[in-house]
Amino acid sequence: MTLRWRLTLMYAALLALSLLIAGTLSYQGVKQTLYGNLDATLRAEAVTAADVEAKPELEPDTAVAEVLDMINNQNPVRITIYHEDGRLRDRGPSRVGFAPVPGARTAAHERVYTLPIPGGWVQASQSDADLIASLRLTLWQHLLLLPGVLIVSVITGYALAHRALRPVDEVTAVARRIARSGQPGERVPVAPGTDELARLTWTINDMLTQLDLQLAHERLFAHASAHELRTPISVVRAAASLALEHDRAPAEYREALRQINAVSEDMSDLTDRLMALARSARPHRLDPVNLADVALMVTELHAAEAHARRVHLSVTASDAAVTGDLGALVLAAGNLVQNAVRHAPSGSAVEIRSGTGALGAHLTVQDSGPGIPEADIARLMRPFERGQGSPGGAGLGLALVQAVVQAHGGQLGFDRPPGGGLRACVALPRA
Structure with missing residues (x-):
């Protein structure tokens, strides 16, 4: 029925x-x-x-x-x-x-x-x-009137139900066509008014828009991943082919193997980052996390790199309780610190702060480098996008940070402090 x-x-x-x-x-x-x-x-x-x-x-x-x-x-x-x-x-x-x-x-x-x-x-x-006799007449009038009223009510009720459920039929038809074609480009006709069915059609259309964007993003991501992996694979194949063309001296074999090893390490780092980006869509665990601990951990993890580049890491760790995946948050904060260390001038400082405010808990990383032009911020959030003068890398750092922050219900923002440089702020809901 x-x-x-x-x-x-x-x-x-x-x-x-x-x-x-x-x-x-x-x-x-x-x-x-x-x-x-x-x-x-x-x-x-x-x-x-x-x-x-x-x-x-x-x-x-x-x-x-x-x-x-x-x-x-x-x-x-x-x-x-x-x-x-x-x-x-x-x-x-x-x-x-x-x-x-x-x-x-x-x-x-x-x-x-x-x-x-x-x-x-x-x-x-x-x-x-x-x-x-009057009472019997009244009773018969009631009994004879009841079937007629019910028949009219059934006809009217079915017509009203058909009219009310028409948007649901349209949603079903669109969903069936999308399931057959695999392309969520079609949209549901918006029901008139502001009732529940109208809100349903709005929500379905918003969902289809997000799904379309997500599929486009995944297609672009797959294409970019294949492009990024093609170059190191080509280098490995070329080095191996040249080494196997004819007999060579041991030193030439060692040089080919060294080149293959270096490219393999880059490929391993790239695949690790791709896996981290794929897994960051949803936190694996939801545990109590203090952003002060995250700030201290990333400071310790990147202290050696900062020391090698003669950059001083300054940490101000105030309690900021959130709920999330500690490993994912450390990975995201570590990418921000690593970017800041690589772009900071020699002899400058990178400031790492955690705390709470009116909008929730936050962790900020501030450097004295050249910063990012405001027009490039949205572009650099996408995978495999690199900034001007970037010292290498796969272009996955900010995309990974953005994915982790969004998965935790937070926001990632950038601004320029009065003293220059760039300040990245991760804002998360407080526990």
């Missing part, structure tokens, strides 16, 4: 239950109103008869009394007066017999109202056949 029919039948069932409850309450209300009016009429007749019975001077003579009894017998409201012990005292006879029960009751298809008076009882009764 389709979702449209399930929604329609559920709506019809709820409507039928509501109509049944409303009809029952309405029927009971009409019944109480009709019986209330009848009881009020009988009570008024009984009180009038009691007033006449209480005043002997109002009693008619025998001939008039016989006429009044005949009228009473033909009147829909039958008045009967009893002695206290239940013997007939005046008027009558009763159609339902005597019962010493004050108030209204139903007996033998009659509505009876009994009023106690001094020394006896006044009983007023009337047939409730007309009242029951």
Whole structure:
């Protein structure tokens, strides 16, 4: 059964239950109103008869009394007066017999109202056949109206469900076409308004846009990776081919092997960075991490390289608790420190700071180098992009840092301090 029919039948069932409850309450209300009016009429007749019975001077003579009894017998409201012990005292006879029960009751298809008076009882009764007929008519009207209302509600409900779920059908059709073609370039027609379905179509389109960008990024990444690996592989093959063309001196073989070894180390470093970039899309572990520890660890890891380049590493480690993967964060911060050390002038300092602020925890790395032109920052975030005058490398450092920071829900930013150089800031949500 389709979702449209399930929604329609559920709506019809709820409507039928509501109509049944409303009809029952309405029927009971009409019944109480009709019986209330009848009881009020009988009570008024009984009180009038009691007033006449209480005043002997109002009693008619025998001939008039016989006429009044005949009228009473033909009147829909039958008045009967009893002695206290239940013997007939005046008027009558009763159609339902005597019962010493004050108030209204139903007996033998009659509505009876009994009023106690001094020394006896006044009983007023009337047939409730007309009242029951009215109630039956009301009941049949309700029962005959219910199927028609349900049929109209089912038709209307299905039409509304079909209209409401049309964007879902469009999303399904687009998803099916994308699954067959593998190209998420198509977009879902945006539903009108600002309701849940409209927000669904917006979200689906945003997801397809991000998916399209991700696929384009992956295709570019695969192409760039193949291009980067082709050059060292060609060098290895060329060196090996030249060494195998004819017999050579041992020194020439050692030189070829040294060249192959150097290129192999570069390839190993490149593949390690490619693996790190691929794994950085999502943190492997989510543990409590203090960015102060990260700052101290990267300072120690790159102290030897900084010393060789005569660059001083200055660290200010203030507590900054976050949640994430310690290894990935150390790798990202290490890339920033390594870039700063390589671009910093000899004899300058690289400042590494951690702390917290209004926007969360942060770790900054600041150098005194030439910096990065603002127009090149977005480009250098992509894999295999190198800056002007870059001292080698695969061009994966900033892309790796960006991937790690985004995977931790943070942001990577760059700015130029007043004293010159470049300051890179990793901002992460606090734990």
